[in-house]
Amino acid sequence: MSGSIQDTFFEECEELLEATDEGLSAIEGGDHDPEVVNAVFRAVHSIKGGAGAFGLNELVAFAHRFETVFDEVRANRMELTDPLVQLLLRSCDHLYNLVAVARDGGETDQEHHDMLIEALDKYIPEEEEDLTFEPMGLGGPMDIGAIDLPGIATEETYQIHFRPLKDMYSTGNEPIFLFQALKDMGTLEVTLDDSELPGFDAIDPEEVYLSWNLVLTTSEPRSSVEAVFEFVEGLCELSIDGDGDADADAAALAALEAAFGSAPAEAPPEAEPTVMVEETPAAPFEQPAPAPAPEAVPEVAGKQASAPKAETAKSEQRGPNPTLRVDLERADRLINAVGELIINHSMLAQQIANLDVADVRDVETELEGFKNLARDIQEGVMSIRAQPVKPLFQRMARIVREASSATDKSCKLVTEGENTEVDKTVIERLADPLTHILRNAVDHGVEKPEDRIAAGKDKVGEIRLSASHRSGSVCIEVRDDGAGVNRPRVKQIAIEKGLIPENAELTDSEIDNLLFLPGFSTAKEVSKLSGRGVGMDVVKNAVTGLGGRINISSNPGKGSTFTIILPLTLAVMDGMVVSVADQTMVVPITSIVETMRGNDDMINNLGADGTLLSIRGSFVPICDVAGALGLRKEDSDQPPGVYLLVETETGQRSALAVDDIHDQRQVVIKSLDGVCGEIAGVAAATILGDGKIAMILDPESILAASPAAAFDTERRMSNAS
Amino acid sequence: MQAETKNNDQEVKHAQFSEFVSFTVAGQAFCLKITQIREIRRWSPVTILPHAPSDVLGVMNLRGAVIPIYDLSARFGLQTTEASERNVVIVVSSAGKPVGLLAESVSEIISINPEEIQETPPVDSRNTMEYIQGIISHDDTMVRIINLDAVISVPEQVL
Numbered sequence: 001m002s003g004s005i006q007d008t009f010f011e012e013c014e015e016l017l018e019a020t021d022e023g024l025s026a027i028e029g030g031d032h033d034p035e036v037v038n039a040v041f042r043a044v045h046s047i048k049g050g051a052g053a054f055g056l057n058e059l060v061a062f063a064h065r066f067e068t069v070f071d072e073v074r075a076n077r078m079e080l081t082d083p084l085v086q087l088l089l090r091s092c093d094h095l096y097n098l099v100a101v102a103r104d105g106g107e108t109d110q111e112h113h114d115m116l117i118e119a120l121d122k123y124i125p126e127e128e129e130d131l132t133f134e135p136m137g138l139g140g141p142m143d144i145g146a147i148d149l150p151g152i153a154t155e156e157t158y159q160i161h162f163r164p165l166k167d168m169y170s171t172g173n174e175p176i177f178l179f180q181a182l183k184d185m186g187t188l189e190v191t192l193d194d195s196e197l198p199g200f201d202a203i204d205p206e207e208v209y210l211s212w213n214l215v216l217t218t219s220e221p222r223s224s225v226e227a228v229f230e231f232v233e234g235l236c237e238l239s240i241d242g243d244g245d246a247d248a249d250a251a252a253l254a255a256l257e258a259a260f261g262s263a264p265a266e267a268p269p270e271a272e273p274t275v276m277v278e279e280t281p282a283a284p285f286e287q288p289a290p291a292p293a294p295e296a297v298p299e300v301a302g303k304q305a306s307a308p309k310a311e312t313a314k315s316e317q318r319g320p321n322p323t324l325r326v327d328l329e330r331a332d333r334l335i336n337a338v339g340e341l342i343i344n345h346s347m348l349a350q351q352i353a354n355l356d357v358a359d360v361r362d363v364e365t366e367l368e369g370f371k372n373l374a375r376d377i378q379e380g381v382m383s384i385r386a387q388p389v390k391p392l393f394q395r396m397a398r399i400v401r402e403a404s405s406a407t408d409k410s411c412k413l414v415t416e417g418e419n420t421e422v423d424k425t426v427i428e429r430l431a432d433p434l435t436h437i438l439r440n441a442v443d444h445g446v447e448k449p450e451d452r453i454a455a456g457k458d459k460v461g462e463i464r465l466s467a468s469h470r471s472g473s474v475c476i477e478v479r480d481d482g483a484g485v486n487r488p489r490v491k492q493i494a495i496e497k498g499l500i501p502e503n504a505e506l507t508d509s510e511i512d513n514l515l516f517l518p519g520f521s522t523a524k525e526v527s528k529l530s531g532r533g534v535g536m537d538v539v540k541n542a543v544t545g546l547g548g549r550i551n552i553s554s555n556p557g558k559g560s561t562f563t564i565i566l567p568l569t570l571a572v573m574d575g576m577v578v579s580v581a582d583q584t585m586v587v588p589i590t591s592i593v594e595t596m597r598g599n600d601d602m603i604n605n606l607g608a609d610g611t612l613l614s615i616r617g618s619f620v621p622i623c624d625v626a627g628a629l630g631l632r633k634e635d636s637d638q639p640p641g642v643y644l645l646v647e648t649e650t651g652q653r654s655a656l657a658v659d660d661i662h663d664q665r666q667v668v669i670k671s672l673d674g675v676c677g678e679i680a681g682v683a684a685a686t687i688l689g690d691g692k693i694a695m696i697l698d699p700e701s702i703l704a705a706s707p708a709a710a711f712d713t714e715r716r717m718s719n720a721s
Numbered sequence: 722m723q724a725e726t727k728n729n730d731q732e733v734k735h736a737q738f739s740e741f742v743s744f745t746v747a748g749q750a751f752c753l754k755i756t757q758i759r760e761i762r763r764w765s766p767v768t769i770l771p772h773a774p775s776d777v778l779g780v781m782n783l784r785g786a787v788i789p790i791y792d793l794s795a796r797f798g799l800q801t802t803e804a805s806e807r808n809v810v811i812v813v814s815s816a817g818k819p820v821g822l823l824a825e826s827v828s829e830i831i832s833i834n835p836e837e838i839q840e841t842p843p844v845d846s847r848n849t850m851e852y853i854q855g856i857i858s859h860d861d862t863m864v865r866i867i868n869l870d871a872v873i874s875v876p877e878q879v880l
Contacts, residue, residue, distance in 0.1 A: 340785050583769055629771035670787045675780060675818075679772055685780060685787050693768040693782050 009050045010103045011325070016043040017099065020092050021394045028085050034074070041070050047095065051102070058108065059098045065120040066091050078123065087119050090405075093398045155186070155219050159241040163211035168235035175212065181228045186218030211237075328424070331384050338378045339572070339668035345374050346665070346689030378572065386421035389467045389476075392431060393418045396465055399435050403442035409461060411446050413438075416466035422474050426566055429546055430476070433539040437478050437562050438463065440536070445482035445560060455557065457481065473548075473590055476564040485554035487511045494520065512552045512560075516540040547573075547588075547683065549700075575696060576644070577663040577688070581626040584694045585658075586667055586686055587644060591699045593653070594645040595661060613643055613655040620645065624657045628702045629681050646699040654703050669696065680705040738832045743864050744811065744824040747799040750864045751824070752831065752857075757813050757869050761827055764808040775801060781821055783812065790821040796872060797852060815873040822872070831859050838866065 023040035026033075048063035070088070072078040094116050101108050160182075164175060182188050191213045198209065216225065222240070229238055345367075352363055393415045400413040422430075446452075446461030453459055464479040487508060494500045494514045506514075514520060515536045543550040548566035567573060567590070575586035576595070596615070604612045604619065612619040622643070643655040667686035670693075672679070683698035741752040742761075767779035767790050776795035780787050790810060795801045802808065802823055810821040838855040854868040 336785075343785070631769065631771060672780075672787065675787050675789050676770060676773065676777065679770060681771060685768070687782050687785065687787075691782050692766075693780050693787055695768065695771070 006054055009054060010099065012050065013047055013099045013103075016047050017092070017096055018391050018394055019043040020047075020095070021397070024085065024089050024092055025394070025397065027080060028089065032080055037070070037074050041067065041074050044070060044095070047099070054102075056098075056102045058113075059095075059102050062091075062098055062113070062117065063095065065117060065124065066095065069120050069123045072123065072125065077125075084123065087116070087123075089401060091116055091120060093401060096398065155217055156222075158214075158216045158218070158222070158225055159239075160214040160216060160225070161211065161237070161239045162214060162229075163237040164208055164232070165235055165237065166206065166208050168232050169208065171235065173232050173235065178228055178232070179212075179214070182214065182216050182218075182225070185220045185224065185228075186216055188217075189215040191215075326384075331381070335381050335385065338374070338381050341374050342378060342572075342666065343668060343687050343689070343691075345371055347691060350689045382423075382572070383421070385424045387424050387427055388419045388421050389427060390418040392427050392434070393465055393467075395431065396434055396438055399438050400442060400463060403439050407443055408448070409442060409446055410449060410459060411442050411461040411463055414462060414464045416464065417468045420467035420469060420474065422467070422566070426474070426546055429542060430564075430566070433542040433550075433564075434465075434476070434478070436536070436539050438465070441478060441480040441482065441560075441562075445480040445484075447483050451483075455483075470565070474566045476566065477561060478564075479559060479561040481559040484556040484558055484560050485512050485515070485552070487554075487556070490514055509553070512554050515552060516550070544700075572666055572668055573696075575665065575667045575686070576661060577665060577694070578642070578644070578658040579660045579662065580629070580658050581631040583631065584662070584688060584692065585625075586694050586696045587656070587658075587699065588683075588696065589664065591646050592644050593647050596643050596645070597641060598643050598657075615645070615655075620653045620655045622655045622657050623703055625681075625697065625702060626657075626659075628705055644699075646703075648700060648703060654699075656699060656702065667694075667696070738834055741831050741833055741864075741866070742811075742827060743829055743831055743859070744809070744827040746797065746824050747794040747802070748825070749799070750828070750859075750862055751793070751867050752864050753811070753813065753867050753869060755830065759812045759814050759819060762810045762812060762821075764804050764806060764810055764823065778804065778823060781810070783819060783821070786819060788812070788819045788821050790823060791872070792823045793867075793872070794823070794825075813869060813873070815869065820873050831864070833857055833859075841865075 020040050020043045023036050023043070026036050027040070044063055044067045048060055048067060051059040051063060066088070069078075069084075073080055073084075078084070094112065098108060098113075100106070162175070162178075164173070179188065179190055193211045193213055194209065196209045196211070197203075203209075218225065225240060229236070232238075349367055349371075352360055352367065397413045397415070400411055404411045441463050442461075446463070447455065447457075449459045452461065462481050464477070466477045466479075468475050468477075491500070491506065491511050491514070494517065495502050495504075497520065499514065499517050499520065500506070516539070517537060520536065540550050543564055543566070546566055548564055551563045551565075552560060553563070554560035574589040576589055576592060578585055578587055594615075598613060602614050603622070604614055606612050611622045613622050614620075642658050642661050644658060644661075645653060645655050647653050667688075670685045670687065672682070672685055675685075679695075681697060681702040682695045683701075684696045685693050686696055688694050740755040742755050742758055743750055743752040745751070765781070767781045769779045770777060770789075773779070776792045778790040778792050781790050782788075792802050792804075802825070804823055807826065809824055809827050811824055811827070812819050812821050814820070837857050839857065840855055841850060841853050842856075844850065852868050852871050854866045857864050857866065
């Protein structure tokens with residue numbers, strides 16, 4: 001049980017860290033809205049609270065420092081200066097690390113840790129005592145007051161009206177404990193309001209009739225008073241009127257009341273609602289009820305879902321949309337089932353077409369409806385897996401920060417289109433290649449500050465990370481404004497490493513693409529950052545493994561751009577159904593530029609075996625697919641009739657010769673992993689309408705495997721030597 | 722008392738009997754343990770895998786899963802089978818992955834007392850030897866027990 005609660009905590013942590021990161025980035029961008037500051041504070045506070053419950057002392061101590069500094073900012077006692085924001089950002093990165101260490105084990109970078117703590121301590125006012133942290137028990141309201149800043153030590157009187165709702169009792173809360181906690185803070189007067197109590201015969205033992213008016217005089221800050229009621233938020237009607245700060249907090253209170261008022265109606269009791277209350281350090285995860293919890297809090301974290309869309313415009317702005325956390329496997333099962341449904345539909349359609357019935361129009365109309373519905377379901381299911389790239393981009397911002405400080409360069413990451421949605425698996429598997437590209441951009445792309453100034457550029461390098469949808473695929477671009485690819489050096493290194501012959505003649509784009517060759521690294525010495533023996537070829541493999549392509553273009557002195565084109569999803573794609581040597585195969589639409597039916601006039605021989613297809617005056621080499629796949633018998637003389645014009649990553653065009661084109665349709669991708677090893681020219685398989693399996697071709701690798709390509713490399717080599 | 726013990730002995734022995742499915746491949750009798758077999762299907766044309774070795778016939782759609790089909794005859798170093806409707810595909814499962822094996826025809830289910838299994842005598846036919854676990858005599862014919870793991874694991878290394 002504790003394991004699963006802990007898991008939930010770490011999941012929550014992830015979200016809270018993202019929220020922190022997002023808030024800090026907004027602050028960095030000049031948005032000093034108090035609500036943003038509060039959002040960050042709340043998130044860090046929640047991490048601390050949860051970590052405390054699990055006895056993660058290191059994390060608690062660090063989060064506490066972070067929070068303390070931020071509390072100063074929140075209370076407008078400290079200016080958000082640029083160095084401070086940078087420090088906070090780095091601290092946030094460190095929080096990520098600490099959470100990761102707490103979750104996965106491992107070592108904290110102690111030096112870095114101490115350095116940050118020291119830096120943070122400089123911002124912490126002197127009177128803040130160093131607290132020791134015990135794992136917080138689950139009993140009673142925790143002594144948040146002691147952790148929070150003492151604040152201004154003048155006595156204040158608070159008028160508190162407290163009316164529990166039915167749910168508060170049903171979750172095992174007991175007002176007397178709250179009153180006791182308040183009493184510990186100062187002098188407390190309690191008045192019971194039983195005016196709503198009906199006659200004895202009309203009384204419902206389960207109903208709530210009582211409320212209390214409390215007058216508290218205390219030197220504790222307002223937040224401590226509110227913290228007492230932390231666990232019963234949303235379970236009671238509460239108003240706290242301070243005599244001093246009443247005016248200042250009027251807006252906050254209105255929000256608070258509105259939120260409390262609406263909460264119970266919207267959220268089911270088992271999903272404990274968390275109301276975002278101004279100035280209240282709310283802990284929006286696992287709030288264990290002080291007394292025996294009525295029911296185990298369900299695994300699916302309802303917290304997020306239940307943050308009520310209160311009438312408070314501000315909190316609505318920051319509050320997340322209601323979400324449901326679902327096991328990924330369940331979504332995947334659904335996706336598979338929908339895939340089968342689509343296959344099933346095409347089978348059905350084919351069977352009906354084969355029927356020897358005079359009039360099948362009605363059936364076909366219905367079948368068309370069925371098809372549309374199936375598509376709808378499929379799109380819906382796919383969108384479950386689709387996620388915005390925002391968290392990924394946020395992580396990349398960290399990478400850039402870390403990389404910049406490790407290389408003593410100053411870079412900023414500008415992100416665009418972070419709401420672009422991409423399949424979850426794609427996002428996950430994109431993290432490593434993107435990290436690598438960005439580290440490279442900082443390490444090799446952006447120049448040292450002095451060089452930049454000499455080149456007349458801004459001292460701070462700009463790396464632009466953007467995502468966008470582009471006709472059925474996702475385009476991710478990393479653009480830096482650095483020096484660009486140092487082509488002579490790249491070429492020289494490639495020669496030194498024996499990757500290309502000494503006097504090879506390469507075009508600029510070919511030189512740029514040398515970076516993707518295995519074992520290529522331009523760093524003069526192995527730097528701390530990149531150059532660990534893993535080169536851009538790993539990036540390229542990762543991207544092609546996702547069915548995508550990567551390209552680099554560079555402009556000397558102006559910067560370089562990496563473009564990654566990825567399929568929207570890994571499960572379904574649009575393909576052209578063709579036949580090759582009596583076999584039905586599928587070619588991905590994305591790789592086809594144009595299709596055409598050829599005749600003899602268009603085919604030109606070049607040498608004994610080479611053939612070129614003339615298209616509007618230009619000549620394109622023909623690659624016979626059947627031959628490349630080893631399917632055509634030698635003696636077959638009949639020339640293929642249809643050509644698919646494809647373009648490779650390097651922009652080279654080729655014509656794939658196939659026998660015929662049958663159809664263009666959406667196919668469900670079935671991996672061949674575990675069925676057989678890697679097959680040159682084949683990316684995966686799919687099941688067609690007739691239940692047969694068809695190979696999904698990979699034009700890129702067909703061309704690479706063709707004899708012409710082998711000859712081309714050979715020729716270049718021999719030209720050089 | 723003594724009779725009872727004897728009876729028990731017999732029961733124990735009976736429980737040790739295991740059932741095998743026998744089938745023919747290129748005219749020879751082979752068998753597999755019945756628990757290794759998931760289903761037996763009639764042959765239907767498969768999709769050819771490009772660049773595949775001759776004993777890999779291709780892949781087949783088994784209720785939405787893509788499964789590879791091996792030609793047992795070719796695997797055993799016998800002649801390759803010209804598959805037709807009369808042939809069968811025996812679907813076996815290895816480490817949770819289904820694999821189809823093409824055989825000529827399925828004969829019957831036989832009960833075998835493990836004690837009757839004889840070790841494969843050494844013969845100069847390496848290809849076959851690797852895949853045979855043992856032999857038994859059934860109705861005066863020799864039935865070869867297939868070593869399923871060997872049959873299934875090898876092709877992936879070849880590919």
